[in-house]
Amino acid sequence: MTVPIATSQTILVVGGGISGMTAALEAAECGKDVVLVERSATLGGRTALLYRYFPKMCHPTCGLEINLRRLKANRRIRVITMADVQSIGGSRGAYTATLKVAPRYVNENCTACGECEKAVAAEVSNPFNYGLNKTKAAYLPHAMAYPQRYVLDPSVIGTADADKAKAACKYGAIDLDMAAETIEINVGAVVWATGWKPYDAAKIQPYGYGRFANVVTSVEFERMADPAGPTGGKLLRPSDGKEAKNIAFIQCAGSRDENHLRHCSRICCMASLKQTQYVREAHGDTAKSTIYYIDIRAIDRFEDFYRNVQNDSTVTFVKSKVARIAEDKNGDPILHGVDTEGYHRYATAHDLVVLAVGMEPESNGIRLPDDIVCDSSGFIEGSPDGGQIGAGASASPLDVNRSVQSATAAALRAIKVIHKTASAEMAQK
Amino acid sequence: MSESNKAANTVAAAAVARYRNNFLKEVEERVEDGDMVKMCMQCGVCAGSCPLGPHWEHSPQKIFMMIRAGKRDEVLSSDSMWMCTSCYNCIVRCPRQLPITHIMHGLAHYANRLGMVPKGQPTRDIAKLFWDNLLKTGRVNELKFSLAMYFKDGFVQGIKNALAMQGIGLSLMKAKRLSPMEIIGGHKCKDQSGIQKMIAKAREIEDRRRGALA
Numbered sequence: 255m256t257v258p259i260a261t262s263q264t265i266l267v268v269g270g271g272i273s274g275m276t277a278a279l280e281a282a283e284c285g286k287d288v289v290l291v292e293r294s295a296t297l298g299g300r301t302a303l304l305y306r307y308f309p310k311m312c313h314p315t316c317g318l319e320i321n322l323r324r325l326k327a328n329r330r331i332r333v334i335t336m337a338d339v340q341s342i343g344g345s346r347g348a349y350t351a352t353l354k355v356a357p358r359y360v361n362e363n364c365t366a367c368g369e370c371e372k373a374v375a376a377e378v379s380n381p382f383n384y385g386l387n388k389t390k391a392a393y394l395p396h397a398m399a400y401p402q403r404y405v406l407d408p409s410v411i412g413t414a415d416a417d418k419a420k421a422a423c424k425y426g427a428i429d430l431d432m433a434a435e436t437i438e439i440n441v442g443a444v445v446w447a448t449g450w451k452p453y454d455a456a457k458i459q460p461y462g463y464g465r466f467a468n469v470v471t472s473v474e475f476e477r478m479a480d481p482a483g484p485t486g487g488k489l490l491r492p493s494d495g496k497e498a499k500n501i502a503f504i505q506c507a508g509s510r511d512e513n514h515l516r517h518c519s520r521i522c523c524m525a526s527l528k529q530t531q532y533v534r535e536a537h538g539d540t541a542k543s544t545i546y547y548i549d550i551r552a553i554d555r556f557e558d559f560y561r562n563v564q565n566d567s568t569v570t571f572v573k574s575k576v577a578r579i580a581e582d583k584n585g586d587p588i589l590h591g592v593d594t595e596g597y598h599r600y601a602t603a604h605d606l607v608v609l610a611v612g613m614e615p616e617s618n619g620i621r622l623p624d625d626i627v628c629d630s631s632g633f634i635e636g637s638p639d640g641g642q643i644g645a646g647a648s649a650s651p652l653d654v655n656r657s658v659q660s661a662t663a664a665a666l667r668a669i670k671v672i673h674k675t676a677s678a679e680m681a682q683k
Numbered sequence: 684m685s686e687s688n689k690a691a692n693t694v695a696a697a698a699v700a701r702y703r704n705n706f707l708k709e710v711e712e713r714v715e716d717g718d719m720v721k722m723c724m725q726c727g728v729c730a731g732s733c734p735l736g737p738h739w740e741h742s743p744q745k746i747f748m749m750i751r752a753g754k755r756d757e758v759l760s761s762d763s764m765w766m767c768t769s770c771y772n773c774i775v776r777c778p779r780q781l782p783i784t785h786i787m788h789g790l791a792h793y794a795n796r797l798g799m800v801p802k803g804q805p806t807r808d809i810a811k812l813f814w815d816n817l818l819k820t821g822r823v824n825e826l827k828f829s830l831a832m833y834f835k836d837g838f839v840q841g842i843k844n845a846l847a848m849q850g851i852g853l854s855l856m857k858a859k860r861l862s863p864m865e866i867i868g869g870h871k872c873k874d875q876s877g878i879q880k881m882i883a884k885a886r887e888i889e890d891r892r893r894g895a896l897a
Contacts, residue, residue, distance in 0.1 A: 460732070460776065506726075506778070510724075510778055511778035512777075512778060512779060512780045513775075513776070513778065513780070514778075548724060548725075548726045574726070574727045574731070575726035575727055575728045575731075575778070576728075576731065577727070577728050577730070577731025577732045577776070578731065578732065590731055591727055591728070591730070591731035592727045592730035592731045592736070592742055592744065593727065594725050594726070594727050594744070597727075597730065597741075597742060597744070597745050599730075599731075599736065599737060
């Protein structure tokens with residue numbers, strides 16, 4: 255690939271989710287040059303995997319489309335997908351970033367016609383549905399993918415499938431000789447927008463995620479509700495494919511727990527309140543949602559959303575952190591615990607259990623530059639000299655709305671760094 | 684109750700008077716790990732995780748709330764904390780990492796010192812027999828301990844218990860796990876008075892730390 259032109263007045267944004275896109279766009283629309291680096295094959299991040307947003311219950315497609323239009327209209331942003339930041343050296347105003355770009359095996363001739371997908375036989379686990387289903391080894395990540403280009407899974411390279419894909423392509427877009435590249439760029443400021451990942455629910459042993467088929471996570475449930483998801487938008491139990499009508503939501507699955515994530519993930523209460531409305535949409539008055547909670551934290555302006563859900567006759571609230579889940583012979587999860595309002599012991603069966611898993615920084619487990627400071631949960635605060643800035647859910651557990659605000663603030667800080675660098679350079683001349 | 688214990692209790696009663704209407708503070712200062720009680724966020728995982736949960740009158744979660752609500756007599760005269768078998772399920776699962784097991788033991792111990800344990804509480808009775816037995820020689824005399832258990836509810840019941848357990852006793856003797864000679868003196872540690880002094884000193888330090896003698 256051609257190495258982008260970048261100088262000490264360029265801003266590097268790491269991560270192409272909603273925060274990274276926002277930071278990049280805000281900075282670029284202020285006239286700054288931006289390199290936006292994304293690890294996966296498409297921009298959009300975890301936002302693109304949501305079915306609907308709270309509180310307005312609108313679809314993320316809308317917000318993403320606006321941002322993608324802004325992106326296409328702006329010449330100052332250079333997007334590099336399938337790229338990992340290997341290291342960042344130097345200091346405020348003068349960083350050298352080393353990027354490793356993985357081969358996509360599809361070049362810019364691709365028109366997303368889909369012939370290669372039809373040609374290949376091999377299937378791989380679909381990361382854009384959290385592995386709930388499979389996708390062909392030549393795939394478009396999702397309908398809103400940017401760049402709107404196919405990807406060839408590296409597992410088929412060297413097999414007959416790869417040749418079939420190449421033969422099927424009328425545009426000469428498949429290039430099986432692509433190799434990983436390492437490039438170096440100079441930048442003046444770095445915005446870390448590496449986002450979050452759902453906490454590994456299997457670590458919450460008493461809840462049986464991974465052992466009981468009908469215990470799923472909130473992010474998986476979000477995909478199940480999406481018509482583009484693995485079940486075509488039907489709320490089906492993984493064990494037997496029956497429709498799930500009586501669904502339990504367990505709050506603080508991993509969050510506010512010294513044994514797991516010590517912070518409150520902030521979004522999960524609203525996410526579950528929102529998801530009860532998916533159940534209502536699917537089954538009307540025969541739906542049955544039960545939220546097991548310690549406290550409902552409908553942060554900021556969302557108290558009215560909470561009140562509306564409280565008034566919904568299909569939704570019940572049980573003030574109790576579930577102690578453990580067992581499974582009966584029908585595959586129904588049985589929730590055991592004691593409620594706090596009266597200390598009643600319960601053992602309640604549901605069709606499906608949704609664990610409202612907490613937000614963990616995606617950067618946990620990845621070695622960040624030495625001068626990056628993180629909080630006790632691993633959320634990025636930035637570098638003390640101000641040259642590297644945390645944005646969005648990499649900096650704090652935030653919903654989409656707040657991530658956009660955080661990213662805009664981060665863009666402003668990065669612009670300040672660039673201005674100072676520029677004036678220092680002018681003074682030297 | 685010995686004379687010294689009675690005297691200690693009188694002092695203790697005076698010492699607790701200053702906690703009137705603030706049972707949480709009393710627990711914080713005088714019960715082992717009692718300072719952690721206020722960290723409870725009432726999620727209920729301990730109550731739901733306790734294997735003996737259905738058999739307690741008050742779950743740990745409820746006891747913590749009762750402490751905050753100042754229900755001193757209800758808590759200290761309850762036999763709930765005596766039901767704890769130290770399985771540590773609650774400690775392992777507590778999202779706030781409260782040492783719940785230790786607090787239960789601390790509350791039981793404190794209630795015992797104040798003489799507020801319900802009469803005939805079996806856990807307390809066996810603990811006391813065991814402790815007295817151990818303290819005498821510095822070693823547990825299993826024969827005397829078993830006999831004390833048999834006869835704790837009177838002579839006739841004692842004979843009945845002993846006859847019921849006869850088979851096990853004889854088998855233990857045959858397997859050389861129980862010596863009838865233990866009835867006279869029995870094995871003991873080398874410095875009996877030394878160990879008693881040590882325990883007495885430890886108790887004095889503990890009392891001072893908990894403010895019972897202050």
